[in-house]
Amino acid sequence: MKIKTKEMKIALLGYGKMGQVIERIALERGHEIVLKKDEHNTYEGLSNADVAIDFSIPTAAVSNISSCFNANVPVISGTTGWLEHFDEMVSLCKEKNGAFISSSNFSLGVNIFFELNEYLAKMMSKLDSYTVEMEEIHHTQKLDAPSGTAISLAKGVIENSSFTNWTLDNAKENEIHIEAKRIGTVPGTHTVKYNSAVDAIEIKHTAHNREGFALGAVIAAEWIIGKHGVFTMKDVLNLK
Template identity: 55%
Template sequence: MKIALLGYGKMGKVIEKLALEKGHSVVFKSTIDSSEGNFKEADVAIEFSAPEAAVSNISKALEAGIPVVSGTTGWLARYHEMVNLCESRNGSFISASNFSVGVNLFFSINEYAAKLMAPWKEYDVSVEEIHHTEKKDAPSGTAITMAEGILKHSDKRDWQLDSSDEKSLKITAKREEDVKGTHTVSYNSTIDAISLEHVAHSRDGFAKGAILAAEFLKDKKGIFTMKDVLGIED
């Protein structure tokens, strides 16, 4: 599989290393300042850039007829624009807040737990995420996805960052040195507490999942999610 890397920062470099180990090739890579290779040779594009560059990068791939896997967060207010562009071009597109296989299994566990806990109103639910100090968006896209899974089965009306409103699901975002990503869902009552936690030890899990998604997407048409990639039923 010939891969174009749209965004060649820390994640792009890990994806390149693991993709080459799997026998794939990287035919194009770009940053905000430069690019090298032949974009049109690519079978699939993997996009990990910055929120301000994501729409341009995804559009570039879709308009060129190249399937695109996007892991950038912080731009999803324009997600439906990219869906419409993909459909108009009969293209292929996967966007995820997190491509880690473990995190996507955790998403399903989180939703199941939220459904299980829903009748027990004495438990107050909250979400905490911790990332490295270079992460630009807060809360993380992963935390938002977790919150959305909880809200499907909750009386909370929405999620809010650092909110004290009892009607909102509180997300706390922390930034610490060299943290790859820790996400915790807590159910607290006056009697006891229940916590679910996912801790990323390296960026390899995100990169492996993105490559897995690219392998899945190649030669397909349509809009997909990581549930499709992993065969997880709703």
């Protein structure tokens, strides 16, 4: 997908494995990295950036995002596990007339999967003989469980059906059970499965590597330049 803009100066907030893949893809697309922020350095150089991409850790996300708004730098955040502060960050974005996209998953394929999940949920909502469950598998270094992507999938079902909640425990009536597994170096596999007494229907997305997440984040960064407000990947991919 090509949303390519002119060369951007990018601040990377979080320089782990994802940050390094984002750096490589950004450089391949002709952009410049002006800050690589981790726990060992400061935000010096942030004000020189056209956009920031945050793939840090849950405890650093709020500081990273608020620092961007205060520096008048648009921010793309793929960090999960901090969303109890999401409304606070949205308010700060509006107060500073900033630009913000937060997503549990920037992969272009996963965002198509989100749309497919919602469409299937609408169709299945008419059939009360089916229950729904989800499984997500990630690498052993992932800090949060269930994944932000699994939570987004569960919310997509809840908003389009009679299910009211998700749980990691045994599901009660109108609850969606999510099984979270941590195995080896798996970059991310998500399955949504509908079960009845006579059959089962499932949809599944399997990430082969981190490339898709990183490319989607860079495309979102290219898209947000010159805009103000709070957006989603639906806006970036024109899925609304």
